[in-house]
Amino acid sequence: MTACEFGAIVDRKRLPTPFQSAKKTPHPLTIRLKEIEMKALLLLEYKQLAVTDFDEPDVAARDVLIQIRACGICGSDIHGYDGSSGRRIPPLVMGHEAAGVVSSVGSEVGGFGVGDHVTFDSTVSCGNCYFCRRGDINLCDNRRVLGVSCGEYRRHGAFAEYVAVPQHICYRLPASLPFEHAAMIEAVSVAVHAANRTPVTLGDTAVVVGSGMIGLLVIQAIRLAGCSTVIAVDLDESRLEKAKLLGADVALKADAVDVPDEVHKLTGGRGADVVLEVVGATQTIKAAVACARKGGMLTLIGNLAPTVEMPLQAIVTRELSVFGSCASSGEYPACIDLLEKGAIRVEPLITAKASLEEGPDWFSRLYQGEAGAMKVILDPTL
Ligand SMILES: [Zn+2]
Numbered sequence: 001m002t003a004c005e006f007g008a009i010v011d012r013k014r015l016p017t018p019f020q021s022a023k024k025t026p027h028p029l030t031i032r033l034k035e036i037e038m039k040a041l042l043l044l045e046y047k048q049l050a051v052t053d054f055d056e057p058d059v060a061a062r063d064v065l066i067q068i069r070a071c072g073i074c075g076s077d078i079h080g081y082d083g084s085s086g087r088r089i090p091p092l093v094m095g096h097e098a099a100g101v102v103s104s105v106g107s108e109v110g111g112f113g114v115g116d117h118v119t120f121d122s123t124v125s126c127g128n129c130y131f132c133r134r135g136d137i138n139l140c141d142n143r144r145v146l147g148v149s150c151g152e153y154r155r156h157g158a159f160a161e162y163v164a165v166p167q168h169i170c171y172r173l174p175a176s177l178p179f180e181h182a183a184m185i186e187a188v189s190v191a192v193h194a195a196n197r198t199p200v201t202l203g204d205t206a207v208v209v210g211s212g213m214i215g216l217l218v219i220q221a222i223r224l225a226g227c228s229t230v231i232a233v234d235l236d237e238s239r240l241e242k243a244k245l246l247g248a249d250v251a252l253k254a255d256a257v258d259v260p261d262e263v264h265k266l267t268g269g270r271g272a273d274v275v276l277e278v279v280g281a282t283q284t285i286k287a288a289v290a291c292a293r294k295g296g297m298l299t300l301i302g303n304l305a306p307t308v309e310m311p312l313q314a315i316v317t318r319e320l321s322v323f324g325s326c327a328s329s330g331e332y333p334a335c336i337d338l339l340e341k342g343a344i345r346v347e348p349l350i351t352a353k354a355s356l357e358e359g360p361d362w363f364s365r366l367y368q369g370e371a372g373a374m375k376v377i378l379d380p381t382l
């Protein structure tokens with residue numbers, strides 16, 4: 001499970017049953033713009049994907065219909081693909097990391113027009129609950145992730161020619177930003193949110209435990225937040241090379257060196273001011289705690305395991321501040337700006353761009369753990 005999926009809380013009373021037909025009953029306010037079908041990559045059964053004809057989404061009064069030009073395959077899609085996460089119950093069109101072009105707008109939409117390049121938050125927040133009204137949209141009581149069906153709701157996603165989303169989760173993109181970069185904004189926003197959650201003082205030293213997709217973005221975000229030294233940790237040599245390419249000062253191979261020892265050597269024996277953990281397992285969390293200086297900050301982003309063993313006494317007696325960080329909350333405009341200016345780079349994280357038809361093959365390759373593969377982006381117009 002990745003951070004973008006964590007903490008999905010829904011109102012059970014209002015939601016359809018898991019096996020409700022994919023065809024929805026239109027809301028009274030819904031305007032059916034086109035009675036046509038589109039191509040979509042449908043999860044028919046666990047581990048069985050096919051490109052099929054699918055009803056084009058209904059566009060409600062405040063919805064924007066987007067022609068998808070890029071949609072990334074997320075780790076949470078791979079975890080859902082075989083049924084193990086329980087969050088991709090078939091039949092389902094997955095896909096929540098996307099960008100495209102506005103193809104039509106509902107009658108009450110303002111600020112977006114046909115032809116605009118847009119991306120959207122992977123999470124549909126309600127806008128009305130206590131948390132939404134505080135601006136904590138990632139903590140929304142009624143949040144629904146696009147491309148997820150978990151028994152409590154089913155919301156088809158963006159591995160399709162078109163998707164309709166409410167305008168309040170849409171963001172306009174500069175025309176110069178490639179769609180495949182924009183499809184990475186959801187992942188970038190997870191990293192930027194984690195950096196925003198972490199109290200940093202200019203000149204701090206940061207350790208990032210885990211240098212996968214999100215870790216490589218956290219490395220860049222925490223440097224932008226003011227850390228002058230960034231130490232990357234991973235088991236995989238090729239990821240550590242990418243970490244250095246993307247600005248890590250030091251890369252530590254966790255099975256080759258004693259990571260906390262090395263961090264102490266690099267920080268005058270004190271330990272790092274801030275540590276960000278992007279794995280979510282007992283061993284890596286123990287290492288992260290051991291890397292932090294007394295009074296240091298520890299931000300937890302990874303949540304691979306639902307429960308881990310925490311070194312309680314080390315946290316208490318060394319007065320660490322521990323922060324959880326989930327998805328993002330209002331960081332999309334900043335992420336768009338950072339990507340456009342090249343302050344955060346995503347190009348080295350993109351393994352391939354492929355058509356919807358090539359999707360089933362890529363899902364199975366990623367599921368089998370293809371070496372060196374990071375983000376694969378599907379473009380339904382290819
Ligand atoms: Zn995701």
Ligand SMILES: [Zn+2]
Nearest residue numbers: 126129132140
């Ligand atoms: Zn809400």
